[in-house]
Amino acid sequence: xxxxxxxxxxxxxxxxxxxxxxxxxxxxxxxxxxxxxxxxxxxxxxxxxxxxxxxxxxxxxxxxxxxxxxxxxxxxxxxxxxxxxxxxxxxxxxxxxxxxxxxxxxxxxxxxxxxxxxxxxxxxxxxxxxxxxxxxxxxxxxxxxxxxxxxxxxxxxxxxxxxxxxxxxxxxxxxxxxxxxxxxxxxxxxxxxxxxxxxxxxxxxxxxxxxxxxxxxxxxxxxxxxxxxxxxxxxxxxxxxxxxxxxxxxxxxxxxxxxxxxxxxxxxxxxxxxxxxxxxxxxxxxxxxxxxxxxxxxxxxxxxxxxxxxxxxxxxxxxxxxxxxxxxxxxxxxxxx
Amino acid sequence: xxxxxxxxxxxxxxxxxxxxxxxxxxxxxxxxxxxxxxxxxxxxxxxxxxxxxxxxxxxxxxxxxxxxxxxxxxxxxxxxxxxxxxxxxxxxxxxxxxxxxxxxxxxxxxxxxxxxxxxxxxxxxxxxxxxxxxxx
Numbered sequence: 091x092x093x094x095x096x097x098x099x100x101x102x103x104x105x106x107x108x109x110x111x112x113x114x115x116x117x118x119x120x121x122x123x124x125x126x127x128x129x130x131x132x133x134x135x136x137x138x139x140x141x142x143x144x145x146x147x148x149x150x151x152x153x154x155x156x157x158x159x160x161x162x163x164x165x166x167x168x169x170x171x172x173x174x175x176x177x178x179x180x181x182x183x184x185x186x187x188x189x190x191x192x193x194x195x196x197x198x199x200x201x202x203x204x205x206x207x208x209x210x211x212x213x214x215x216x217x218x219x220x221x222x223x224x225x226x227x228x229x230x231x232x233x234x235x236x237x238x239x240x241x242x243x244x245x246x247x248x249x250x251x252x253x254x255x256x257x258x259x260x261x262x263x264x265x266x267x268x269x270x271x272x273x274x275x276x277x278x279x280x281x282x283x284x285x286x287x288x289x290x291x292x293x294x295x296x297x298x299x300x301x302x303x304x305x306x307x308x309x310x311x312x313x314x315x316x317x318x319x320x321x322x323x324x325x326x327x328x329x330x331x332x333x334x335x336x337x338x339x340x341x342x343x344x345x346x347x348x349x350x351x352x353x354x355x356x357x358x359x360x361x362x363x364x365x366x367x368x369x370x371x372x373x374x375x376x377x378x379x380x381x382x383x384x385x386x387x388x389x390x391x392x393x394x395x396x397x398x399x400x401x402x403x404x405x406x407x408x409x410x411x412x413x414x415x416x417x418x419x420x421x422x423x424x425x426x427x
Numbered sequence: 428x429x430x431x432x433x434x435x436x437x438x439x440x441x442x443x444x445x446x447x448x449x450x451x452x453x454x455x456x457x458x459x460x461x462x463x464x465x466x467x468x469x470x471x472x473x474x475x476x477x478x479x480x481x482x483x484x485x486x487x488x489x490x491x492x493x494x495x496x497x498x499x500x501x502x503x504x505x506x507x508x509x510x511x512x513x514x515x516x517x518x519x520x521x522x523x524x525x526x527x528x529x530x531x532x533x534x535x536x537x538x539x540x541x542x543x544x545x546x547x548x549x550x551x552x553x554x555x556x557x558x559x560x561x562x563x
């Protein structure tokens with residue numbers, strides 16, 4: 091059903107979508123993706139990240155229900171970690187997404203991070219495109235909740251929501267984690283708990299440092315003056331919202347903030363960010379394609395002898411790699427340097 | 428290492444709240460390198476069928492300790508058939524009296540694993556099952 095699969099996905103056939111997602115995960119979907127690409131670009135992709143236990147799954151569920159109430163279709167990609175020891179995974183996000191069961195306007199897919207060498211972002215992008223081509227209007231990507239893979243996945247989203255919970259560290263923790271750089275919207279979930287106001291305040295004051303178009307001075311918002319003659323580019327200042335996802339509190343406001351960010355992104359004169367994202371994706375794909383090619387072209391018996399030489403201190407690792415490159419591209423050695 | 432880990436849905440249909448067995452199995456299958464989608468408690472047959480469809484699983488494992496297996500299992504099978512998952516096998520674990528095994532197998536259950544079954548046995552069974560499916 092190879093050719094049909096593309097057609098079935100475009101028609102929104104759920105089993106075909108599920109099947110193609112499996113093929114995407116197995117890195118064998120390129121012929122399909124090439125055809126589907128033309129039909130993508132309509133879905134709005136929202137990434138949801140934050141520490142484990144901050145309530146991401148519950149928030150995703152509440153947001154999805156909000157979109158469903160508006161008649162919008164929603165796909166969810168819920169990422170959980172692969173065990174580095176066995177290669178297996180327990181994917182348990184569906185437990186908290188129980189309320190969405192039985193709604194044919196929602197499609198939930200659990201995804202294990204697997205061992206892909208930085209390939210997680212690519213797989214996620216490809217899965218998003220399958221949902222996009224199948225006609226889903228929103229794609230919500232919920233990340234693992236720890237580590238660098240967060241940032242990798244979140245870069246594929248159009249709007250990134252960072253979820254915090256009260257009492258999860260001081261404001262310096264927030265800077266260290268780098269979450270302020272990636273957040274388009276900050277959410278303090280579980281804000282019925284003690285310490286919520288403090289967390290909100292800490293996040294707001296950290297944001298001011300990073301967004302110099304306006305500043306709070308004794309509680310008043312003031313425009314900062316710019317000495318350079320260049321016009322100040324309009325800047326998105328991430329709002330800090332408060333929610334109690336289990337009670338649906340603050341969810342309409344969150345959805346509104348997503349729409350505001352969407353309007354902001356789409357209102358940018360030339361979507362420079364879209365170009366940067368396309369560039370990042372292109373370079374990533376080039377890296378992995380070249381790497382794959384190198385592995386295929388290098389004689390299979392060069393690695394072990396090279397290791398022997400390195401361990402015997404006969405050659406340093408970079409020189410060995412340079413030799414490999416020279417072997418692979420003998421005509422291009424003059425460009426070294 | 429196989430390229431594609433087996434994907435297994437572990438679900439608890441009906442009203443019983445004893446999920447320790449299901450969790451032990453989920454963990455053992457993860458340790459065997461499988462991707463286990465765990466749905467949690469109190470799933471209806473339709474919810475299980477829909478989850479199996481969306482997750483494109485190779486096999487569905489049902490854990491039942493309520494005694495309602497003769498009612499629930501055929502309903503899950505029907506719900507799965509209704510969404511075109513007739514080819515996805517079901518295995519059952521939990522408290523299933525010997526006398527009911529034949530009836531369940533008549534409803535297309537691939538295997539029944541009672542208390543005391545080694546997790547290795549279950550792992551090997553699923554591996555054989557998915558290997559056979561991948562050849563098709």
